[in-house]
Amino acid sequence: MPDAPRSSRAPSFGARLNYFVDNFMAKGGLSVFLALLTLFVAAFALMSALRLLGALVLPEESLASFRDHFWRTFLQISDAGAVAEDGDANPINKVLGIATISLGLVLFSSLVAFITSQFEARLASLRKGKSAILENGHALILGFRERTVEIIRELIIANESERDAAVAVLAETDKEEMDDYFRDRIEDRKSTRIITRSGSPSSIDALRKMAVADARSILILNDALSSDPREKKSVGDARVLKTIMAVIAASGENNIPAIAAELHLDRNRRLAQAIAPGKILAINEDAILARLLVQTSRTSGLSVVYSNLVGFDGCEFYFHAPDGGWGGRPAGEIQFSYPGCSVLGYRTADDRIHLNPPADFRPADQDRAIILAEDDSAIKFQPGKIKIPERAPLPATSNERRPERQLLSGWNVKAPLILREYNDYVAPGSEVHVVLANPDDAVREQLEELRRSAPNLGLKLIKADVHSFETLTKLRPETYDNVILLAADGGIAEEVDADSIAVLLQLRQYFRSLPSTSEPVATKLITEVMDSDNIELVLQTGVRDFLISNQFVSRIMAQVSLEPEVLRIYEDLFGAEGAEAYLKSADRYFSSLPAETTFAHCVAQAQARGETCLGVKLAAEEGDADAHFGVHLIPPLDRKLVLSAADELIVLAENDA
Numbered sequence: 024m025p026d027a028p029r030s031s032r033a034p035s036f037g038a039r040l041n042y043f044v045d046n047f048m049a050k051g052g053l054s055v056f057l058a059l060l061t062l063f064v065a066a067f068a069l070m071s072a073l074r075l076l077g078a079l080v081l082p083e084e085s086l087a088s089f090r091d092h093f094w095r096t097f098l099q100i101s102d103a104g105a106v107a108e109d110g111d112a113n114p115i116n117k118v119l120g121i122a123t124i125s126l127g128l129v130l131f132s133s134l135v136a137f138i139t140s141q142f143e144a145r146l147a148s149l150r151k152g153k154s155a156i157l158e159n160g161h162a163l164i165l166g167f168r169e170r171t172v173e174i175i176r177e178l179i180i181a182n183e184s185e186r187d188a189a190v191a192v193l194a195e196t197d198k199e200e201m202d203d204y205f206r207d208r209i210e211d212r213k214s215t216r217i218i219t220r221s222g223s224p225s226s227i228d229a230l231r232k233m234a235v236a237d238a239r240s241i242l243i244l245n246d247a248l249s250s251d252p253r254e255k256k257s258v259g260d261a262r263v264l265k266t267i268m269a270v271i272a273a274s275g276e277n278n279i280p281a282i283a284a285e286l287h288l289d290r291n292r293r294l295a296q297a298i299a300p301g302k303i304l305a306i307n308e309d310a311i312l313a314r315l316l317v318q319t320s321r322t323s324g325l326s327v328v329y330s331n332l333v334g335f336d337g338c339e340f341y342f343h344a345p346d347g348g349w350g351g352r353p354a355g356e357i358q359f360s361y362p363g364c365s366v367l368g369y370r371t372a373d374d375r376i377h378l379n380p381p382a383d384f385r386p387a388d389q390d391r392a393i394i395l396a397e398d399d400s401a402i403k404f405q406p407g408k409i410k411i412p413e414r415a416p417l418p419a420t421s422n423e424r425r426p427e428r429q430l431l432s433g434w435n436v437k438a439p440l441i442l443r444e445y446n447d448y449v450a451p452g453s454e455v456h457v458v459l460a461n462p463d464d465a466v467r468e469q470l471e472e473l474r475r476s477a478p479n480l481g482l483k484l485i486k487a488d489v490h491s492f493e494t495l496t497k498l499r500p501e502t503y504d505n506v507i508l509l510a511a512d513g514g515i516a517e518e519v520d521a522d523s524i525a526v527l528l529q530l531r532q533y534f535r536s537l538p539s540t541s542e543p544v545a546t547k548l549i550t551e552v553m554d555s556d557n558i559e560l561v562l563q564t565g566v567r568d569f570l571i572s573n574q575f576v577s578r579i580m581a582q583v584s585l586e587p588e589v590l591r592i593y594e595d596l597f598g599a600e601g602a603e604a605y606l607k608s609a610d611r612y613f614s615s616l617p618a619e620t621t622f623a624h625c626v627a628q629a630q631a632r633g634e635t636c637l638g639v640k641l642a643a644e645e646g647d648a649d650a651h652f653g654v655h656l657i658p659p660l661d662r663k664l665v666l667s668a669a670d671e672l673i674v675l676a677e678n679d680a
Contacts (some may be wrong), residue, residue, distance in 0.1 A: 029578040037257070039041060045368075054110070055137055056134075056137065057196070057449065058374040059130065059134050059137060060507065062130055063100075063134075066100060066123075066126045066127075066130060067096060067097060067100055068123065070096050070119060070123045070126065071096045073119055074095070074096055074116065074119050075118060077115035081115050082289060087219045091609055096123055100123050100124070100127035100130070101127055101131065103617065106553050110265070125623075138249075140516070151174075152222070153220070153221065153222065153232075154232070155219055155231075155232035155233075156191055156220065156232065156234055157585070158189045158191060158218070158232055158234050158237065158238075159234065159236065159237040160237065160238075160239045160600050160609075161180050161188070161189040161190065161191050161218075161234070161237070161238055161239060162189070162191070162238065162239060162240050162241075162242070162584065162585075163190075163191050163192075163193065163233055163235060163238040163240070163241045163242070163280075164190065164191070164192045164193070164241075164242045164244065165193050165224035165241065165243045165244065165266055165270075166194055166224060166243060166244030166245070166246065167192060167194035167195075167196045167201055167243065167244070167572060167582070168244050169516065170206050170244060170573050170577045171192065171244065171579030172204070172205065172209065173574050173578065173581075174580055174581045175190050175192075175205070175215075175217060176189050176209065176243060177208060177275045177335050177336070177577065177578050177581035177582065178215065178335075178581050179209070179211075179212055179213055179215045180334070180335040180336050181335040181581070181582075181585060182213070182214055182215045183213055183214065184472060185214055186214055187214060188214055188215045188216070189215065189216045189217075189218055190215055190217050191218040191219075191220065191233055191234075191238075192217070192218070192219045192220070193219075193220050193221075193222055193224050193229060193230070193233050194219075194221065194222075194224065195221065195224075196221065197221055198219050198220065198221045201219040201221075202219055205217050205219070207303060209504045218632050220232065220233060224243070224266045224269070225261075225262065225265045225266045225268075225269045226269065226270050227269050227273045230269055230270060230273040230274075231273050235270055235273045235274050235280070235666045236273065236274040236275065236278055236280075238274075238280045239280065239281075239585070240280055240281045240282075240283070240585055241270060241280050241281070241282045241283070241584070241585035242280065242282075242283050242284075242580055242584050243266050243267065243270075243283070243284040243285065244285055245259045245260065245262075245263055245284075245286065245287065246259045246262060247259025247260070247287060249287065249308050249309050249436050249437070249512075250435060250436055250512030253288075254640070256287040256288060256360065257288065257291075258341045259287065260286050260287055260288050260291040261291075263284050263285065263286055263291075263295070264286075264291060264294065264295060266284075267282060267284060267295055267303060268297060268298070270282060271298070271299065276299075277374065279299050279302045279303075279455065280302075281302060281304075281585075281587050282299075282302060282303045282304065282410060282582060282584075283306060283580050283583045283584040283587070283590075284303060284304070284305050284306065285303050285306050285308065285478070285580070286306070286307070287307075287308075287309070289307075289627045291305075292305035293305075301587075302587075304578055304583055304587050304623065305589050306576070306579065306583070306590075309436055309437050309440055310440060310591070311438045311575070311576060311579065311597060312437055312551075312576065313440035313441045313444055314440075314444055314597040314598065314599075315329060315355060315575060315597060316437070316441055316507065316549065316551070317441055317444040317445055317448060318603060318604070319507045319549060320429065320507050320547070320549045321427075321448060321679065322504070322604075322605050322606050323547050323606065324606050324640050324645075324652070324653075324654065324671070325604060325605070325606060326549075327640075327651060327652045327654045327658070328604055328606070328638070328640075328654055328673055329604070331651065331654060331656050332395070332604075332656075333575055333579055333582070334578030334579075334581065334582055335578075335581070336476075337397070337656070338395050338397055338656050338657060339395070339396065339397070339398070339582070340367075340393060340394070340395060340586070340589050340592055341393075341394045341395075341396055341399055341402060342370055342391040342392070342393060342394070342588065343391060343392050343394050343402050343404070344388070344389075344390065344391045345404040345406065347388070347406065348501065349385070349386050349387075349388055350406070350428050351385060352385070353379045353382060353383050353384060353385050353458060353670070354366070354369070354381065354382055354383070354384040354385070354386065355382030355383065355411075355630050355672050356409055356411065356441065357386070358607065358626055358630070358635070359403045359409045359410070359411055359623065359626070359660065360404055360406075360409055361391030361392075361396075361402065361403065361404060361405075362403070362405065362659065362660050362661075363396065363397075363401040363402075363403070363627040363657065363659060364396040364401060364402055364657055365394070365395045365635070365636075365637040365638075365656075365657045366393070366394055366397075366635075367379070367393045367394070367395055367592075367635055367637065367675060368380055368388065368391050368392075368393045368602075368635075369384075369386050369390045369391065369392055369393060370387035370391045370393060370588070371386070371387070371390050372387055372390055372574050374375075376393070376591050376592060378393070378592075378595055378601060378635075378675055379601075379602035379633075379634065379635045379675040379676065379677070380573070381633065382630045382633075392397045393592060394576055395637055395656065395657055396657065397657070403539065406673070411627065412621070412623050412624045412625075412626075412627045413627070413632070414627050414628060415604035415606075415613065415624075415628065416611070416614060416630070417611075417612065417614075417631055417632065418610060418611065418612075419615045420611050420680070424450040424678075424679075424680065425450060426449070426450050426451070426453045426454070426480075427449050427450070427453040427454070427504050427505075428453070428454045428455075428456075428502065428503045428504050429445065429454070429455045429456070429503060429504060429505050429507065430455075430456050430458065430498065430500055430503040430506045430507065431442045431455055431456070431457045431458070431507050431509065432457075432458050432459075432489045432506065432507065432508050432509065432526065433459070433508055433509035433510065434457070434459055434462070434466055434509060435509050435510060435511060435512040436512055438469075438509060439469050439473060440456075441507075441509075442455060442473050442477060442480060442482070443473070443476070443477060444599060445477070445479075445480060446476075446477035446478070446479045446480050448599055448601035449479055449480070450479070451478070452479075452481070453479055453480055453481065454480070454481040454482075455480050455481070455482055455483075456482075456483045456484075456485055456498075456503075457470065457482065457483070457484050457485065458485040458486075458487050458489055458494075458498065459484070459485075459486060459487075460486070460487065460488040460489075460648050461486075462484060462486060466484075466596075467484065468592070470482055470484055471654050480589055485498070489526050489529070489530075490525060490526060490529060491529075491666055492529060492532065492533060495529065495530065495533040496533070500530065500533065500534075500546055501534065501537060501544045501546050502546075503546055504545075504547070505546065505547045505548075505549055506530065506546060506547070506548050506549070506550065507549045507550070508523050508526055508527070508549070508550040508680050509549070510523060510550075510551040510552075510553055511553060516553035516554040516573070517553075517554060519553050520553050520560075521553055522551060523550050523551070523552070524560055527548065527550060529546060534546075543596060545590065553573060554573070558652075577592075579593060601677070602635070602672060602676060602677055603675070603676070604637075604673065604674070604675060605673075605674055605675075605676050606640055606672070606673055606674075607671055607672055607674055607676070607679070608668065608669075608670075608671055608672040609666040609668060609671060609672060610668050611672075612625065612628040612629065612632070613666065613671060616666060616667055616668045617665055617666060617667045617668075618665070618666050619663070619664075619665050620637065620663075620665075620666060621660065621661055621662060621663055621664065622636075622658045622659065622661070622662045622664060623660035623661065625639065625666075625672055626660070628672075632674075632676070633676070633677070634674040634675060634676040635674060635675040635676075636672050636673065636674050637656055637657060637673055637674070637675065638654065638655050638656035638657060638658065638672075638673040639655050639658065639664060639666070639670065639671065639672055640653050640654050640655070640670065640672075640673060641653040641655065641670050642667065642669035642670050642671075642673040645646065654673070656673065
């Protein structure tokens with residue numbers, strides 16, 4: 024390659040000097056400071072030399088030695104008030120003093136301005152959140168959404184037993200905006216510090232500044248919402264996958280923390296989990312909420328049970344095995360070996376989850392019990408002989424499943440999932456009527472496809488506006504088992520909840536207008552609540568079964584990030600296959616009611632039906648929010664109870680029979 028042409032004219036010394044100064048000053052604040060310091064020393068040396076030369080021409084009698092010239096020069100260059108020192112000096116020293124002070128004013132004002140600008144730049148940098156953090160064992164949240172607050176609230180509860188815990192948030196949002204957002208919504212942080220930084224979650228350098236390799240857990244939030252179009256979800260998932268790879272690159276493949284990532288598309292969830300099996304858990308928000316809505320609609324009060332199960336505020340899942348093994352004990356006896364807990368099943372040695380095992384199932388010593396407890400300190404295994412209550416004869420019950428009628432108002436991205444879940448639960452001949460004000464072609468196509476793939480459901484589309492009292496009169500909602508209100512996709516949570524509350528008020532007015540009969544209306548109202556602050560308003564409309572969408576998923580994400588194996592329990596518990604949670608009337612377990620009994624006796628009666636009892640629901644407390652609406656999980660085995668026909672046992676069972 025030929026050499027580039029060079030100018031025959033060499034640059035001048037002045038040009039070279041200017042070029043050197045430009046490059047030196049471009050290095051940053053330290054270079055500027057050194058340049059100012061150099062000018063100060065040079066000015067001091069120059070003025071001192073001139074003062075010494077002036078003393079040779081016209082000696083100064085007021086100064087005892089040459090060293091005093093240096094001292095007076097320093098005073099005048101650093102303090103303008105020192106000019107008075109030369110008040111009685113000769114004319115040469117007076118002129119030099121004025122010149123020295125003038126140089127000092129220029130240099131010191133420049134130095135002060137530089138220090139001020141650097142200090143302001145440092146404050147601006149801190150406000151932007153670009154500095155590194157020095158934390159270890161912290162929870163790291165990558166992304167910023169409304170859900171972030173709910174996740175942090177759960178982590179604060181989980182960290183209550185720690186003296187100094189930290190939750191760090193990295194997002195492209197401005198740091199000051201995040202700080203103000205958390206300050207307004209999280210008043211009591213207990214022992215947890217919230218640290219925010221602004222930057223790209225997929226930047227390796229930004230992740231290293233967040234001490235990603237030392238984090239205890241990482242939660243990656245998706246920019247796209249579940250209500251967004253598929254194209255936007257795909258882009259959001261791609262960013263999450265990129266962030267996962269950046270986390271692995273920043274922490275090292277052998278030091279990957281537990282990662283819980285929010286992904287919308289099935290293929291991306293499979294891809295994420297294949298990157299680092301066992302380390303990365305992909306959360307499917309829509310599937311979780313759809314399954315929860317179906318289960319809570321079919322079992323009144325179940326939403327309150329799940330509110331106590333999900334997250335750290337209430338009961339938690341633990342895995343436990345006694346040091347000496349199970350000693351060949353059957354599962355039915357082990358249930359009574361943990362006085363303050365409930366044994367829901369086992370994680371077997373081959374890493375399978377087995378909920379609600381038969382009473383005669385004998386776990387291997389390598390198997391670990393899945394325990395529901397308020398805290399790990401309550402898990403105490405009693406190795407000695409256990410007193411098991413005698414089982415009373417069970418009343419005769421019918422296992423026949425009757426067809427159901429459901430009214431679904433509204434449509435969102437979860438609606439097709441909900442209808443498919445219903446098809447797996449209900450008896451043939453069941454009906455689901457979907458009422459929409461303005462159904463579009465896409466909804467009609469989805470319903471047509473569901474008619475073919477869901478043979479147990481008699482799907483019918485009704486074009487009507489449920490905000491109208493006349494429409495409700497024609498629909499006759501009292502003839503349905505459940506009325507389910509789905510929140511609209513998109514929009515502000517407050518506005519979505521306001522619309523749901525308006526419909527609920529209309530339904531309450533309609534039910535009150537019905538003629539009085541001996542039997543009250545049995546129709547249950549189930550709704551989604553987007554903002555947990557609106558719960559009390561929803562309760563005022565008469566709803567007893569509700570699902571707080573954002574809060575449920577946020578709690579699950581927070582819990583899974585600290586205990587990844589818990590996700591497998593939720594997947595098994597929320598699925599149609601295997602054991603699920605039910606609330607069943609006490610008259611299925613006791614022939615004579617009201618019955619004075621203990622919770623241990625309830626556990627024994629549930630075992631006789633092939634079920635696992637984990638609590639009771641007392642009808643007398645159903646309207647009391649302070650008493651968790653009558654739901655009591657894992658009460659002490661010796662707790663005395665008086666059960667009536669309106670009370671229910673909370674059990675894990677294969678079906679609702």
